[in-house]
Amino acid sequence: MTTIGRFAPSPTGVLHLGNLRTALASWLSARAAGGRWIVRMEDVDGPRCHRDLGEAQLRDLAALGLESDVPVLWQSERAAAYRAALDALHTAGRLYPCACSRKDLQKLASAPHAEDGLRPYPGRCRERVWEGFDRALRFRLPEGEVAWSDCLLGPQTDDPARLTGDPLLFRRDGCFAYHLAVGVDDGAQGVTEVVRGADLRAVTATQIRLQEALGLPRPAYAHLGLVAALDGSRLGKRDGALGLAALAAQGVTTPELLGWLGWSLGCLDRPEPCAARDLIPAFGWARVPQGEVRIPAAWA
Numbered sequence: 553m554t555t556i557g558r559f560a561p562s563p564t565g566v567l568h569l570g571n572l573r574t575a576l577a578s579w580l581s582a583r584a585a586g587g588r589w590i591v592r593m594e595d596v597d598g599p600r601c602h603r604d605l606g607e608a609q610l611r612d613l614a615a616l617g618l619e620s621d622v623p624v625l626w627q628s629e630r631a632a633a634y635r636a637a638l639d640a641l642h643t644a645g646r647l648y649p650c651a652c653s654r655k656d657l658q659k660l661a662s663a664p665h666a667e668d669g670l671r672p673y674p675g676r677c678r679e680r681v682w683e684g685f686d687r688a689l690r691f692r693l694p695e696g697e698v699a700w701s702d703c704l705l706g707p708q709t710d711d712p713a714r715l716t717g718d719p720l721l722f723r724r725d726g727c728f729a730y731h732l733a734v735g736v737d738d739g740a741q742g743v744t745e746v747v748r749g750a751d752l753r754a755v756t757a758t759q760i761r762l763q764e765a766l767g768l769p770r771p772a773y774a775h776l777g778l779v780a781a782l783d784g785s786r787l788g789k790r791d792g793a794l795g796l797a798a799l800a801a802q803g804v805t806t807p808e809l810l811g812w813l814g815w816s817l818g819c820l821d822r823p824e825p826c827a828a829r830d831l832i833p834a835f836g837w838a839r840v841p842q843g844e845v846r847i848p849a850a851w852a
């Protein structure tokens with residue numbers, strides 16, 4: 553089976569060092585396996601996403617030597633596919649309308665169990681009768697834990713009800729939700745390998761349950777440690793900090809950046825300037841460190 557890896561950013565800001573590291577890791581993993589690599593723009597969340605930010609992200613990736621092997625798929629153009637998936641889930645009795653407001657959800661959230669700030673939906677609307685497709689819609693998770701394996705973290709067992717609860721697939725404002733779009737498109741694009749940040753590890757079991765309900769194959773997963781600022785805080789995509797342009801303004805060249813990224817992924821003994829393709833032979837999940845990475849002090 554040909555490996556098909558993907559990088560799927562949301563065009564809500566500049567790709568920061570953590571995003572670039574994830575992009576490179578997914579590219580290296582696909583290339584090292586002799587497979588294909590694709591970029592998908594996850595712009596379903598209408599108001600927060602902008603086409604020009606996505607185009608800028610694609611230019612930054614290209615500057616690193618990372619280009620999609622197929623035309624970039626923009627999720628904002630995929631409404632028909634998402635609608636068809638909702639139809640299928642409804643026919644299978646897996647959707648229910650949710651009338652909870654944001655305020656209700658804040659009150660109901662069983663925060664003590666939350667991982668990564670996730671607040672599992674407690675299922676308050678589970679018994680509501682179907683009212684049509686113009687309501688907020690949730691996916692009814694089946695009971696039980698999900699066993700899955702992470703290329704980097706090893707075997708995992710999660711109870712999606714405890715981590716996310718029934719995920720929202722369609723919003724009252726007419727937007728399709730991330731969990732639906734990601735599952736439908738990984739399936740439609742034949743993705744066999746999902747490499748992404750550790751902040752999404754906790755939603756994987758939920759996404760696996762949704763793939764199963766849609767009859768889609770399960771890709772392999774790898775969740776990379778995040779890149780943190782020197783004080784340990786998370787880098788944010790929207791503040792534009794430490795993207796390619798900010799680093800270039802500090803005099804960091806693209807080969808230097810790639811050298812640091814490659815070193816942080818276990819491909820090099822020390823950060824020395826290189827091209828992305830130079831890293832392919834040395835890439836292997838067994839050599840990628842699991843934990844969080846701090847940005848170099850000189851770049852802070």
Ligand code: GLU
Pocket residue numbers: 560561562594734746747748749752
């Ligand atoms: N679009 C998501 C993000 O930018 C990533 C989705 C994924 O890799 O599954 O955070």
